[in-house]
Amino acid sequence: MRLAVFVLASALSAFALDNGLMKTPPMGWLAWERFRCDIDCENDPKNCISENLFIDMADRLSEDGWRELGYVYVNIDDCWSSMKRDKDGRLQADPKRFPGGIHKLARYMHDRGLKLGIYGDMGTHTCGGYPGTPLDKIELDAQTFADWEVDMFKYDGCYSNATEQEKGYPLMAKALNATGRPIGYSCSWPAYQGGLPPKVNYTQLGEICNLWRNYGDIQDSWDSVLNIADWFFENQDVLVPAAGPGRWNDPDMLIIGDFGLSMDQSRAQMALWAIMAAPLFMSNDLRTISSGARAILQNKMIISINQDALGIQGRRIVKEKSGIEVFLRPLSNNASALVFFSRRHDMPYRYQTTLSKLNYTTGRYKIIDVYTDKATELKDSTSFVVSVNPTGVVMWYVSAPADLSLHYFYRGGKPLGSAYHDDDNAVPRVFL
Ligand SMILES: *[C@@H]1O[C@H](CO)[C@@H](O)[C@H](O)[C@H]1NC(C)=O
Numbered sequence: 352m353r354l355a356v357f358v359l360a361s362a363l364s365a366f367a368l369d370n371g372l373m374k375t376p377p378m379g380w381l382a383w384e385r386f387r388c389d390i391d392c393e394n395d396p397k398n399c400i401s402e403n404l405f406i407d408m409a410d411r412l413s414e415d416g417w418r419e420l421g422y423v424y425v426n427i428d429d430c431w432s433s434m435k436r437d438k439d440g441r442l443q444a445d446p447k448r449f450p451g452g453i454h455k456l457a458r459y460m461h462d463r464g465l466k467l468g469i470y471g472d473m474g475t476h477t478c479g480g481y482p483g484t485p486l487d488k489i490e491l492d493a494q495t496f497a498d499w500e501v502d503m504f505k506y507d508g509c510y511s512n513a514t515e516q517e518k519g520y521p522l523m524a525k526a527l528n529a530t531g532r533p534i535g536y537s538c539s540w541p542a543y544q545g546g547l548p549p550k551v552n553y554t555q556l557g558e559i560c561n562l563w564r565n566y567g568d569i570q571d572s573w574d575s576v577l578n579i580a581d582w583f584f585e586n587q588d589v590l591v592p593a594a595g596p597g598r599w600n601d602p603d604m605l606i607i608g609d610f611g612l613s614m615d616q617s618r619a620q621m622a623l624w625a626i627m628a629a630p631l632f633m634s635n636d637l638r639t640i641s642s643g644a645r646a647i648l649q650n651k652m653i654i655s656i657n658q659d660a661l662g663i664q665g666r667r668i669v670k671e672k673s674g675i676e677v678f679l680r681p682l683s684n685n686a687s688a689l690v691f692f693s694r695r696h697d698m699p700y701r702y703q704t705t706l707s708k709l710n711y712t713t714g715r716y717k718i719i720d721v722y723t724d725k726a727t728e729l730k731d732s733t734s735f736v737v738s739v740n741p742t743g744v745v746m747w748y749v750s751a752p753a754d755l756s757l758h759y760f761y762r763g764g765k766p767l768g769s770a771y772h773d774d775d776n777a778v779p780r781v782f783l
Pocket residue numbers: 369370371527528529530531532533534
């Protein structure tokens with residue numbers, strides 16, 4: 352079964368967007384979910400959409416250990432621009448809130464080993480009512496972003512129709528390419544067309560976009576996380592083959608560190624997003640984030656699972672009447688990640704199964720619980736019990752013993768550090 356997945360993934364990767372970017376899911380910070388369209392800098396100077404906000408986040412990313420883990424994009428969303436284009440018809444940042452301009456902000460990021468992302472919309476207006484980038488403005492705006500040395504562009508779809516989108520999203524891919532600057536391209540197109548074939552052609556998306564929003568916006572609540580996860584796993588037969596190096600399904604931002612999730616729910620979002628090979632864009636306030644939320648977002652094993660080089664999106668493989676679900680993502684070196692998730696609302700549930708019931712082949716496996724760092728060995732036939740908290744997860748990295756070598760913890764020749772010292776993640780849990 353796993354071999355078939357490998358063959359499919361490499362066959363499709365030949366069609367990937369050819370800008371060489373985002374071979375693993377992009378990681379960083381994105382303003383929208385947490386800061387929305389707050390432009391009231393007079394009354395809310397710390398939280399309004401202004402260059403100060405992005406500078407603050409860049410400082411936190413570069414000084415608090417995020418950048419080294421891969422969180423390098425600092426992405427502006429809607430409401431950054433002036434209501435008017437300049438005298439040459441070019442988009443311009445709001446002069447009061449971005450007095451230094453976008454180019455200077457990009458330089459600020461680059462000086463710190465970070466990247467800058469920006470936002471536009473394929474319709475007459477952005478969702479927030481700012482100037483859009485309709486068909487006749489695509490080349491001009493792509494060139495403007497390249498002139499500003501922007502590294503990523505999210506192209507939203509408010510105030511456009513299906514016919515315009517069908518022209519505009521591929522045209523923008525061409526225009527970005529023509530600038531000669533590698534710019535990661537995030538397309539909201541499928542989200543505006545229901546996210547599924549026949550209206551959405553994932554083969555084509557993989558050719559023109561690095562990532563795409565398939566579904567609605569995330570909100571700061573567990574209901575929203577669950578609704579998104581359910582949609583993605585219910586449609587996994589369509590979505591899993593669409594993903595691969597350079598082309599990712601995007602279930603939207605991480606809301607860990609905000610107001611809506613408990614610690615267990617935060618661990619669940621991180622685990623499920625890693626299984627989905629999702630882009631990891633946090634939308635939170637890195638200036639005030641709790642140490643608990645930070646530990647989840649900075650968990651090195653989960654990040655390396657999310658960033659696995661094969662880029663195979665995982666699936667839900669078990670859905671029990673008890674409300675327990677099991678998810679599996681195939682990883683490099685014949686390893687895999689398992690997530691045991693509970694939809695229950697009563698108490699920790701002791702779920703009993705075996706690896707052979709989960710279709711693992713005969714053998715002894717090494718297991719690391721990624722949130723507690725506990726390691727153990729397990730025969731495929733050995734019955735085990737995981738205790739899964741209500742709306743929480745247990746997440747495992749699973750490999751055959753011979754495969755669990757240190758190089759797992761290295762990426763791009765750089766050590767990711769030991770997986771054995773992140774006490775903040777430790778939660779008491781019955782394990783085996
Ligand atoms: C543009 O596309 C060509 C061919 O598809 C590719 O070789 C090149 O790297 C691309 N350039 C950029 C800047 O994306």
